[in-house]
Amino acid sequence: MATIKDVAKRAGVSPSTVSRALSGKVPVDKETRERVMEAVRALNYKPNILAKGLKEGRTNTIGLMVPNICNPVFPAVARGVEDVAREHGFTVILCNTDENIEAEKDYVEKLQKRWVDGFIFATAREESQHIFELKEKGFPVVLVVRHMGQAVDAVVIDNYKSSFEAVKYLINTGHRRICIINGDTSLTLYKERFEGYKHALQAAGLPIMPELVLDVAGRDDNGYGAVTAMLKKGILPDAVFATSDPRAIGAIRAIKDCGLSVPGDVSVVGFDDLDISAFLDPPLTTVSQPLYEMGARAARRLIDMINGEKSGQPKVELVEANLVIRKSVKVREH
């Protein structure tokens, strides 16, 4: 492994000149530069990023914290982050936290010591005090998918509005008994989606029926059990609003297993628009989140911060989500 010294020797200059020639920030004699570049090529020299990082106090690395990369919303986000990171010469370290704040803190501490120049969190919760503290300390931090009020920069969709629109669509197509399969309600995101659901109902003068609101716990529960149980009790909604596409898939399976049809008997709307959602049976009407774009934007924001863009006020950036209408909702006459 050639070092800067080897290059210097071969080019007949000092290491500092090599450094200067490579950085391009400092004037170097044209002919000297040529010789240096020649030597670099000949020796296949690649600067040691560790040494550089040690000296400069930065590593061009960002940490990406996700709850679990196996949850299908996160790969696209990660991909967006990685693509932008690479464009800017950054590398990304992937961390799965399983919603465990202590594990996340450990991770952050470990990485923070000169490892990473900033973090993107897709894991924010109300209790995520440590993220807030990181930001307070002046460490570059951007949230994605989930936000924490206005205090920390973030790239998210308007969950309330998207949910409101989805449920409104269901109401406009003649549905009156709309079930919601909600996710972890300790997450702002699901609180907002639930609010959107409630307000859409209220706006249409429809009651909120507790027997139609289903909460689903962990990530391995897609709501199949909850919907089945509801149906078996004889509670029959005319539509299900699932707050994620996997939950929509679980709901459809449960409805069909009870001998009912989708959307004939029960309409279903999802949330996410996964790659496969268009190919389900029926093709899923769902809220499409621009996940890749969100990841990409978050990365851009973070890199700007790292590069010392004066940040000013934190900004929560709202990207557009929109309802993709396919075939899982039937228009009902009354």
Added chain:
Amino acid sequence: MATIKDVAKRAGVSPSTVSRALSGKVPVDKETRERVMEAVRALNYKPNILAKGLKEGRTNTIGLMVPNICNPVFPAVARGVEDVAREHGFTVILCNTDENIEAEKDYVEKLQKRWVDGFIFATAREESQHIFELKEKGFPVVLVVRHMGQAVDAVVIDNYKSSFEAVKYLINTGHRRICIINGDTSLTLYKERFEGYKHALQAAGLPIMPELVLDVAGRDDNGYGAVTAMLKKGILPDAVFATSDPRAIGAIRAIKDCGLSVPGDVSVVGFDDLDISAFLDPPLTTVSQPLYEMGARAARRLIDMINGEKSGQPKVELVEANLVIRKSVKVREH
């Protein structure tokens, strides 16, 4: 940010003593160690991994190369890698290569310079000369999901056998006109799956009908178009063997869109067993790959190599894949 010097000063010892006390590898007076630990705690000292890495020539970091994290087989692999890595104090850098060998080479070069201690490639192709060279140079490398002959350590399933068994199952359940939707045939993995298909057919004395072998190009093509085209031409298989679950989903959609039923008219077998596959309509009979386990094993192997386990011969480790029978195959009588 406290450095080792600060700790030393506060504890009234030299930096090397601090280093020794922390490493635990060298005897340090019990009382001295206490004082050091106290100072460490008081200053919230965290060693600078960059400096450590520069000195020791390793970073406890591994690079994970995947074609695209959005392809649903890779998140589980990545998760397996990451969990094991973390257990051993390693961090993982995620790289998406989009099957682009040049991009991958750039990545590898960049990371290799003292950044990462080893690589896990889920991207190997026959042309992946650079991976082979890396290994030759003595750099720790493990392949996962895809392998390169016996030359490089790998953790894979037996694609030939799994495919053979899946098709044999289709034959045993009375199918005679079995269509295959194959993936990128420049990949050994798909060549093997195709071989398994052919040999299962041959073993049963069935002909290979060219009009029933469908090749699907990029990752955004799940075979929907190809299957639709085949059906529209009046070519009607009694079963489809899809070489991935997304392709099975595409096939099912296409079959249904042509007014046929699954498995009534056409049975479908997939390959992967994604989280959602059990909830499809019909629940998908598919070859289950232990993806998490494969990632975990690959990481373990790599870390052993990094830690200087004398490697000996490269070993291609075969993990068990098995056919999960659900409801997308109908038993046919003749």
Added chain:
DNA sequence: GTGAAAGCGCTAACAT
């Protein structure tokens, strides 16, 4: 425009 020297934070001989 270029070289010499110092130092980023750490560890590992080498002394004592």
Added chain:
DNA sequence: ATGTTAGCGCTTTCAC
């Protein structure tokens, strides 16, 4: 058992 020293590979004053 502990302190001193050198050096990992790089950048950046500071001289010239």
